[in-house]
Amino acid sequence: MSFHASSVGATRYVGERTPRKEDGRLLTGRGQFTDDVQLPGMMHVAYVRSPVARGRIVSIGLDVAREMPGVQAIYTQADLAAIPVQMMSFFFTPIESPVTLLADGRVACVGDPVCMVIAESRAQAEDAAALVELEIEEETALVTIADARTGPLVHPDRDDNVAAEMGDADMLEEVIQPLLDKAPHVVTHTIRHQRIAQSPMECRACVASPEGSGEMTVWVGCQSPHLAARYVALVLGLPQESIRVIAKDVGGGFGLKNIPWREEVAVVVAARLFGRPLKWIEDRYEALTASSHAREQEVTLTIGLDEEGRLLAAWSDYACNNGAWPMGEDANIAVHMFMWPAHKLPAYGFVTRGWYTNTMGLGGYRGPWAMESLIRETTLDKAARKLGIDPVELRRRNLLYLPEQPVTSSMGIEVTDITPGECLEKLVAHVDIAAFRKEQAEARKEGRYLGMGIATYIEPTGSAGAMQPMTGETVHLRIEPTGKVVAMLSTHSQGHGTATTMAQVIADRLGVAYEDIAVFEGDSAIGAFGPGAAGSRQGVIAGGATWRATELLAEKVKAVAAHLSNASVEAVTIAEGMVHVEGAPEMSRSLKELAEIAYGDPARLPEGMASGLEAQFRYQPPPMTMTSAAHCCVVEVDAETGFVKILRWISAEDCGTVINPGVVEGQIAGGLAQAIGQVLLEEMPYDARGNPLAATFKDYLMPTMFDVPDFEYLHANTPSQTIGGMRGVGEGGCIIGPPTLVNAIADALAPFGEIEELTLPLTPARILDVIEQRDVSGRQAQPEKVAAAPVAAPLAPVPEVAEPAPAAPTGSVDGDWDMTLKAPMGGQTFLAHFDTDGAALSGYLSAPEGRQEFSGGMIDNGRMKFEVKVDKPMKITLKYDIQLDGDTITGKCRMGMFGTAKVTAVRPS
């Protein structure tokens, strides 16, 4: 590995369990969180929220509340509308069902913010908020996905309750079903994943301070100050420089804090209107019931296998409950993109939909696509039991090992260096499975039910350059005249310890003491744009940027030293903050001495060299860097009570170069704790009227230290192709954890039967359902019960291209059209130009990003078929199949792994 070979110091820092720079202040209560910000003249905000899930606001009575002590103002949407705001998704695309900061005439979920009370203290703001008289004409709420399929419209301006949809329903009949029909074994599995309340330790928080003429400093609990500043500036239509975002310490993000959402942006807008600093600190009740929720999915996967257990084809039908105001409408295409690239699966198809309901909107949550691993790994185990094949052996027959790569998946994902199989082998070598099976058999004779679960996964990390706002990272680095090192980064830690890991890289690559490095981050005025902690990327990209910037700085130091000592650059080494010249110990100087010359006596530098000791590097890594892992978990299920005890958990992960094993293991452990919560404990249920039922931590059961075992870690690391060789590790535990634990429980329950449909969380009552093969949990009584079909017929299919009626008058398609493609990350609009020559069709698609010519298309009675190859965001071929009908064109476009999107076009106005 490259980091061993070094011309710099002998002291290694990369790979060490270096104590974290952040821990001193965090452990002694000296962290600087948003609520620690106190400004002169600052007022406090409390929101009045809708107690009704769906309805029309008849009146908002503010007279009594306005008279309360300390109240300065009460704003409704009518007031905030003075400053126009266009909210955007995490992908910086417009929210399709335009969400206002406060409710605009209607409420669409319990917790919808309706008024904003500004008072001298938070207590006074709450006193007044309690006296706002809301009259809402309540309408029947849509709570479940089943409600959304059949009920009235959540958003009256929409055609239906489908928030987003992708996939190709035709592919089932045309491609997949024939393969399944021929398969010797077909296994179907259904999972209902509960709704999760993200529950970071620190709830959301925002302080907005208007300054000067239109500038503003915003302290906000976020995952990247740069991204938050860019987001706020864009949604308000301001220059980004006018917004400075500071977030020194943040207690957990998980995706909830990817972008500032309604309440935070409302604070910014209100501060501009009110002209004084405003603070909003979300309380735990709001956090549980009114912060963007996560998950709530229903998915059915069917796989066909041959006699030996080799995969032949797979089809899945996925639905997720987006709630009323998601942070971007989402059909979770990533579930399908990443379900199978690590497997030898010839054919995969899917339909995937997100549905609006009158529940709190969904946001991203650590491994937002994690369902791909949960449904795949649990279905594979079900197949292993059905076929009587060992689960490890079944995976061996289907996984792509390193010698078989590179391979491009059926959905167009190219894998070049994934190692789930290698991780599995390392895991299996460490865990004595045969001994466990013997112990398991003995225990069963005593009425004790042990189970072992194994799962593998891959994860796309360090995304850059393929989609907004995922970019590279810039590092500014300098040796101060004092000889100390300062790094300015756009990284952000909500517990990640980026100041620690980046300082380790600098210390390692430069040859200075870790203690002599100061890392500045957490402020949009520091560094350059980077999206911070999102998509397991900081170690990969900022780590690579820091790695290279440090090497550039070391090169400059060596050049200066070589010049001053009249030696060759190759003869210079840096160690422990000292610069040495080989064979001339008397020429050793400290970095401080060199820096004093570089800054204060630049005439002594080589001719043409800039003064100072500084370096800057912006790293653009490969578009995606894959992380792999295999996990094993051992449980005991108490057959009398249905309780699960986790006895052992082993992780074998490949995250490439490990900068700090403690930080890596902390990331895995945190993700696994969330996984345990999701499988066994956590749930945000709603009643039929749309009331969230877990309003405190008495009812929302977070895993505690009693529920989370000590984990064992095997680091099975192969360096990636990035500078430094890191792979992202932020989300993995939360992705591979659930299937590992579910598989262990299913293995323990195998003597009793299968978990026919997995409903999470696996409460003790639901486990007794399996053990006793009867309805202990009362699931039959639940109204949201939906009949599981192996392959559910799509209820709201992608509109079919109408078979051309023979007499249908169709005009000419030649010339320009305004075409809209409903892509998974928002609609794309571009100009389409068609030229026909008999049945031949050619033309181009043109947008600000460029023009794509195409030829070789066909047109027959208005039905047009043509293909366009694109390179971004991935190399895919877009296959258009559209129909002209008078002045409009409708149809669809197959977009490889992105599934199928609706296409519409009209003549330019």
Place this chain on the structure above:
Amino acid sequence: MKPAPFDYVRPASIAEACAILSEAGGGATVIAGGQTLMPLLNLRMSQPFILVDINGIAELKGVSRAGGATRIGPATRQAEALRDATLARQLPALVTALGHVGHYQTRNRGTVGGSIALGEPAAEMPATAVALGAEIEIASVRGRRSVKAEEFYLGPYMTVLEPDELVTGITYPDWPEGHVVLFREVAQRPGDFALVGMVGALALEGGSIARAGIAWFGMGPVPVRARQAEAALLGTGLGDIDADAVAALAVADTAPFDDHHASAEYRRTVGKRIFARTLREALDIRSVA
């Protein structure tokens, strides 16, 4: 999440506290450890005009012996009660149950009387008081009265306590030395309120059950005394006890409910099992000893 405005008083005697409660006419709430009340205040689910802090009333604290019974002052911290030598000797069932009340940290602040007076149906202390036959002493400006624990609870968080009344003591009758402790609960996480739990005591004489007091928690709107099971056990020789049959009788007295953590059917099913398992284990230990 800030409480609505309230006045705060810290009386020094029971009489003073009762006078304040009387004057407040229902607008006052007593605070001792605050482990339930503080969250309720912050959620504004409780909005008293006056908070009456009884932590300054010395006579409400401590454990004492009186006339064949043990008395616990209601403001005694749960952690102190757990360490108390008299309780360890006289009321081992209570001490066992106390170890399951909340968490280590909350027991440092939470009081025995607070848990008794709150009336959470899935909590350990009310069921223990019912099982052991405790009496709740109550004072007000109108006088003093004593209520059997079994008659103290009316429904979830509802007791016979009038707004002007204060719990001044909990008196547990003595159980014979060497009596058998029954305790088991099923909770999703340590420290949670139980999905289902049972607590009790059995006194033996000449190889048969001479006295039995057993109650459920989490099995109905109030702590539920297992009367039929007690009756079946009384006078029965140890060798003749059919633990499963007794457990079935015990469940017959309950009225559990569905919530999103567990169904009533789960509570009945598992309740019966833990009852039988606890009874069997307790009596096995006894017969070996």
